[in-house]
Amino acid sequence: MSTRTITIVGFIAVVAALVSLEILGRSPRTRIPTLGEWLGYVMRSPAGRAVVLLGWLWLGWHYFAR
Amino acid sequence: MTENTSAERPARRRADTEPRLPLGARPARNAVIAAGLIGYAWVIGGAAPFSLKALVGVLLPGAVLGVIAYARPPERIPPPESIDIAGFSYWIIAIALLFEWEAAAFRDGSPRWHPSLTDLVNPVLAPHPVKCAAIVIWLLAGWALVRR
Numbered sequence: 001m002s003t004r005t006i007t008i009v010g011f012i013a014v015v016a017a018l019v020s021l022e023i024l025g026r027s028p029r030t031r032i033p034t035l036g037e038w039l040g041y042v043m044r045s046p047a048g049r050a051v052v053l054l055g056w057l058w059l060g061w062h063y064f065a066r
Numbered sequence: 067m068t069e070n071t072s073a074e075r076p077a078r079r080r081a082d083t084e085p086r087l088p089l090g091a092r093p094a095r096n097a098v099i100a101a102g103l104i105g106y107a108w109v110i111g112g113a114a115p116f117s118l119k120a121l122v123g124v125l126l127p128g129a130v131l132g133v134i135a136y137a138r139p140p141e142r143i144p145p146p147e148s149i150d151i152a153g154f155s156y157w158i159i160a161i162a163l164l165f166e167w168e169a170a171a172f173r174d175g176s177p178r179w180h181p182s183l184t185d186l187v188n189p190v191l192a193p194h195p196v197k198c199a200a201i202v203i204w205l206l207a208g209w210a211l212v213r214r
Contacts, residue, residue, distance in 0.1 A: 004179050011167060014163050014167060015164075018164070032150070033157070036143070038154055052211060053128075053131065062184065064120065065115070066115055
């Protein structure tokens, strides 16, 4: 297995873990919050809201403007 | 905690006075919004990288959503009063792993044997329809964040 393949498999594994956390977070008896829940919790404060929105803006700039 | 930010208060006042219609109650309006979003994404998706058009195309929705978020927030989905720290830590670990994996590739200059996520995603986004769809998802994600 080449190092390129290992790198790609690593990214796929982490993204799969994130998706799994979201699925687990939606089950009725879990301690894991969903993405929306913890983002909402972080955005309770204006500073947290600004950081999250700037992160969203950065993501758009990174992938769509450059 | 039960703190009530100034940004939330106007939204709650509006929510008290204006009954919320179910999704799909205004099909014509929704169709116009969807067409506008797709049209905008199609135009921006065709902009050359590093061009002024591409930059403005990203900054404009950012500015609009920023104004909406702080000046005239929509009815927001109430955030949870608290979250389980142990459960939240799983998210932190996974996100930290993603950043570490990306930073390792970035540090090496994203060579072919250790590409960064950006270099892997860019070819996937290269076809115009795919990029258009990704921009629509990004715009909808921005709106979802404003509603949180």
